[in-house]
Amino acid sequence: MESLHADESAPREEAALPRTWFHPGTASDDAGPGWAAQTAAGLRDAAVAMEEWSLHNQTRHAETRTAVELPACARTAASARVAEERAGAHARYAQSTRRIGERLAHVHAWRSELEREIHEVTSETELLVEQKRRLERALDATEMPLALCTDNLRARERRPGPELVHDGPHEQLLQEVELISSVQALLRRTLDKAIEQIRLNRDAKQELEADWSDKHEAYAADVTCGHLNNQSAGAARHAHAASAHEKTLTVSGWEQRARANVERAQRERSVSARLREVAGLLLSDAARDLRDRNEGVGRALEQRAREVNEVKVDLEHQLSKVLEETSAQEKNAKELASALRDLEAPRRVTETRLRLRGTRPSSELCHDPAHESLLEELGEQHARAESLRGALGEAEAALDALGAARAQLQHELANKAASIATERQRCIPPRAGFPSAVRLSGY
Numbered sequence: 001m002e003s004l005h006a007d008e009s010a011p012r013e014e015a016a017l018p019r020t021w022f023h024p025g026t027a028s029d030d031a032g033p034g035w036a037a038q039t040a041a042g043l044r045d046a047a048v049a050m051e052e053w054s055l056h057n058q059t060r061h062a063e064t065r066t067a068v069e070l071p072a073c074a075r076t077a078a079s080a081r082v083a084e085e086r087a088g089a090h091a092r093y094a095q096s097t098r099r100i101g102e103r104l105a106h107v108h109a110w111r112s113e114l115e116r117e118i119h120e121v122t123s124e125t126e127l128l129v130e131q132k133r134r135l136e137r138a139l140d141a142t143e144m145p146l147a148l149c150t151d152n153l154r155a156r157e158r159r160p161g162p163e164l165v166h167d168g169p170h171e172q173l174l175q176e177v178e179l180i181s182s183v184q185a186l187l188r189r190t191l192d193k194a195i196e197q198i199r200l201n202r203d204a205k206q207e208l209e210a211d212w213s214d215k216h217e218a219y220a221a222d223v224t225c226g227h228l229n230n231q232s233a234g235a236a237r238h239a240h241a242a243s244a245h246e247k248t249l250t251v252s253g254w255e256q257r258a259r260a261n262v263e264r265a266q267r268e269r270s271v272s273a274r275l276r277e278v279a280g281l282l283l284s285d286a287a288r289d290l291r292d293r294n295e296g297v298g299r300a301l302e303q304r305a306r307e308v309n310e311v312k313v314d315l316e317h318q319l320s321k322v323l324e325e326t327s328a329q330e331k332n333a334k335e336l337a338s339a340l341r342d343l344e345a346p347r348r349v350t351e352t353r354l355r356l357r358g359t360r361p362s363s364e365l366c367h368d369p370a371h372e373s374l375l376e377e378l379g380e381q382h383a384r385a386e387s388l389r390g391a392l393g394e395a396e397a398a399l400d401a402l403g404a405a406r407a408q409l410q411h412e413l414a415n416k417a418a419s420i421a422t423e424r425q426r427c428i429p430p431r432a433g434f435p436s437a438v439r440l441s442g443y
Contacts, residue, residue, distance in 0.1 A: 114212040125201040132194040134442025139187045141435045169300035183286045204265040287440035312416035319409040326402040336392040
């Protein structure tokens with residue numbers, strides 16, 4: 001089509017075309033059929049062949065397709081590259097995030113272990129502090145027994161000459177003084193060890209707390225890192241961020257430091273627990289020994305009083321029997337007297353019957369079975385009365401003997417009570433202030 005345009009000039013084209021197509025309103029009313037024929041011939045000369053037109057369209061289509069396909073391929077390649085880079089960046093981000101999560105779990109495990117050990121050390125230290133207080137209270141509680149024992153020895157030294165002997169209570173008091181002195185020395189040594197161990201426990205706890213604080217801050221930083229993404233407002237460029245980690249510890253060194261702190265705390269906790277156990281056994285043994293010795297001294301001091309008291313108890317038992325028998329004999333005497341009184345009425349009846357039967361007429365006054373029965377009844381009544389009188393006399397004699405025995409027993413009991421009161425009021429009452437086993441154990 002370019003060759004066609006080159007062969008024809010602009011004035012020719014304008015002359016070949018009807019004026020009415022290009023210049024409307026200028027066509028002459030005198031144009032006739034001749035002019036139309038010339039115009040049609042010009043159009044036939046200017047027309048393009050169908051093959052050329054199709055070839056021209058195909059060429060333009062091929063050029064357009066080439067122009068479109070090349071950028072499209074480049075765009076597809078660029079999109080694939082972008083997608084690949086994005087996928088790689090996302091995978092790397094996911095890997096880093098996963099490793100941060102694994103690190104979080106690792107740090108959390110050690111932080112939990114440190115926290116548990118801090119709690120254990122704190123609990124152990126509190127128990128040891130309480131044990132130290134028990135030792136202090138127990139040491140203070142031993143002062144009273146020592147003073148009491150010394151006062152007893154001095155009081156026994158003031159006994160009268162014949163009674164100033166090296167007896168069992170004196171020996172028991174000397175052993176008690178020696179025991180109290182040894183217990184006080186043991187308590188002081190154990191108390192010093194407890195104070196030193198409390199200091200070591202607190203030093204170990206301080207190391208654990210410092211390590212836990214570092215891990216807590218590291219955990220918070222890793223949590224923040226784990227939540228960062230491309231849309232996070234806190235993400236920024238830091239050119240020298242990588243160089244800050246050049247002198248950091250290795251993971252094994254990091255774990256070794258935490259493990260060393262935990263192992264030290266466990267060692268101190270184990271030593272503290274053993275010391276508490278030893279202190280507890282010492283307190284319980286000391287309290288038991290002191291109480292046993294106190295009871296031994298008390299038994300020695302009460303020996304004479306107990307011997308007298310045993311006799312006194314036996315006399316009281318005998319007196320109770322005498323009193324019971326006296327009561328029984330009094331009741332028996334009352335019953336015998338009542339029985340004698342009760343025989344009077346039947347006897348009067350029997351004697352009245354015999355008198356009345358003696359007034360029968362001479363022909364009726366015979367020794368019949370009824371008379372024999374009345375005589376036998378009267379004899380039996382006399383026998384019963386004599387028997388009751390004898391039993392009543394015996395009861396009255398027994399009452400007199402029981403009264404004399406009661407008076408004698410009461411006199412003996414008064415003597416024994418006075419002896420027991422003297423013994424127990426002179427030596428035993430001061431020992432009532434001896435501390436209890438609970439107080440000697442430090443509670």
